[in-house]
Amino acid sequence: MNWLSHSWPWIFELTARHLALSVPAIVLSVLIAVPLGRLAYRHPRAGGALLSAATLLYAIPALPLLIIIPALFGFSLRSPATIIVALTLYGIALMVRTAADAFNAVPAEVRQAAMAIGHSPRQTFWKVELPLAIPVLISGMRVVVVSTVGLVTIGALVGIASLGTLFTDGFQRGITASVLTGLIATVILALVLDGLVLLLGRIATPWASQHVAIKAQDTTREVSA
Amino acid sequence: MSLFLDALQWLAEPTHWSGANGIGTRLGEHVFITLLVVVVAAVIALPVGIAVGHTGRGRTLVVGVLGAARAVPTLGLLTLLGLWLGIGLKAPVIALIILAIPSLLAGAYAGVESANRTVVDAARAVGMSEGQLIRRVELALGAPVIIGGVRAAVLQVIATATLAAYTADVGLGRYLFAGLKTRDYAQMLAGAILVAVLAVLAEILLAMWQRRARRKASPAARERQDSELSGNGSQV
Numbered sequence: 029m030n031w032l033s034h035s036w037p038w039i040f041e042l043t044a045r046h047l048a049l050s051v052p053a054i055v056l057s058v059l060i061a062v063p064l065g066r067l068a069y070r071h072p073r074a075g076g077a078l079l080s081a082a083t084l085l086y087a088i089p090a091l092p093l094l095i096i097i098p099a100l101f102g103f104s105l106r107s108p109a110t111i112i113v114a115l116t117l118y119g120i121a122l123m124v125r126t127a128a129d130a131f132n133a134v135p136a137e138v139r140q141a142a143m144a145i146g147h148s149p150r151q152t153f154w155k156v157e158l159p160l161a162i163p164v165l166i167s168g169m170r171v172v173v174v175s176t177v178g179l180v181t182i183g184a185l186v187g188i189a190s191l192g193t194l195f196t197d198g199f200q201r202g203i204t205a206s207v208l209t210g211l212i213a214t215v216i217l218a219l220v221l222d223g224l225v226l227l228l229g230r231i232a233t234p235w236a237s238q239h240v241a242i243k244a245q246d247t248t249r250e251v252s253a
Numbered sequence: 254m255s256l257f258l259d260a261l262q263w264l265a266e267p268t269h270w271s272g273a274n275g276i277g278t279r280l281g282e283h284v285f286i287t288l289l290v291v292v293v294a295a296v297i298a299l300p301v302g303i304a305v306g307h308t309g310r311g312r313t314l315v316v317g318v319l320g321a322a323r324a325v326p327t328l329g330l331l332t333l334l335g336l337w338l339g340i341g342l343k344a345p346v347i348a349l350i351i352l353a354i355p356s357l358l359a360g361a362y363a364g365v366e367s368a369n370r371t372v373v374d375a376a377r378a379v380g381m382s383e384g385q386l387i388r389r390v391e392l393a394l395g396a397p398v399i400i401g402g403v404r405a406a407v408l409q410v411i412a413t414a415t416l417a418a419y420t421a422d423v424g425l426g427r428y429l430f431a432g433l434k435t436r437d438y439a440q441m442l443a444g445a446i447l448v449a450v451l452a453v454l455a456e457i458l459l460a461m462w463q464r465r466a467r468r469k470a471s472p473a474a475r476e477r478q479d480s481e482l483s484g485n486g487s488q489v
Contacts, residue, residue: 092448
């Protein structure tokens with residue numbers, strides 16, 4: 029525990045670095061996967077190929093990818109860009125199918141109704157399809173968050189600092205407390221970000237909680253009646 | 254691109270293919286460990302998953318544990334067990350078994366659960382015992398999903414076995430860490446390519462197996478929904 033008492037500043041710094049690597053990757057994954065998912069939904073044939081490619085990409089293990097990416101893009105091995113690109117690719121691969129499912133789940137009648145009241149295709153997308161797809165998109169994003177926060181630690185093996193550094197450093201110096209701290213901190217970080225995404229989903233779909241409230245009201249009425 | 258040429262040259266060098274540190278040996282180790290770990294993990298996880306799926310008991314607990322397990326970083330588990338059990342094969346093998354269990358468990362219970370309840374009730378009505386019900390109906394219908402779990406577990410283990418070379422002298426990951434240490438990028442990249450090819454081949458084979466099982470389980474709905482469970486497994 030002695031280790032822990034004088035390592036707080038370092039743990040905080042590594043947590044900040046961990047966030048600085050995972051948050052951009054998560055945001056980029058979502059920003060790219062949602063349009064791709066919508067594309068896959070609109071054009072099922074091209075979409076099928078896209079989804080297969082995503083599955084294959086996801087099959088490539090992280091450490092090899094961290095070594096292949098610098099060779100492909102000309103980054104240096106320890107560049108943060110390497111891990112952000114790798115994790116963005118994984119995030120897209122993880123989320124693109126969910127995104128396609130999210131748009132698939134929007135009922136056709138709702139789309140037709142939107143057009144019938146005079147929405148242009150663009151308005152239909154922004155005002156009807158996208159909001160209705162949010163719950164499923166959020167569930168996909170949560171998977172990406174948990175996966176990304178865990179995967180960032182692999183970067184420590186090639187020298188990209190994050191909470192994963194607590195694993196490599198702890199292992200090499202034989203400090204169990206360091207490895208345990210890294211494990212716990214990574215899990216907590218994943219849970220916190222996951223909670224934030226959940227909250228974001230609630231805020232973005234105010235009608236969902238209203239719906240629940242109305243339902244609850246109905247049941248109370250039934251009970252009292 | 255010259256880096257890739259260097260890596261290919263490294264791969265083409267015959268002396269790199271033989272001996273105790275040769276590609277043949279390392280590839281064999283990697284595949285052997287993967288199979289061993291998945292079989293042991295399956296022996297533990299599949300019966301539990303099938304029981305949970307069949308009875309519906311303990312479902313909340315399993316779902317909760319699986320969710321939490323997904324957040325545990327694999328490298329953390331590997332190094333922790335490495336510190337506790339020392340360098341050698343024991344630590345990575347135990348870590349890999351622990352990491353393979355969630356996907357297998359999820360596949361097993363979701364698979365059994367996915368069997369159409371009307372069909373299950375009909376089978377019960379024509380007098381099948383619970384054992385027959387599980388074997389002939391639930392497992393038969395749930396096979397694609399269960400195989401999806403195996404698929405996710407195998408890929409997870411192939412990936413994590415690469416990291417296992419950090420704490421033990423085993424598998425294709427050795428090339429990555431040896432290359433990192435000596436700044437031999439060609440060796441490192443060659444190792445990375447070997448692991449990636451192995452993983453993609455495993456993925457393709459398992460996807461084919463899953464597709465066949467799906468066709469057998471529901472001959473009517475062909476060719477749809479190729480790989481639902483697979484992509485959502487856990488990556489390392």
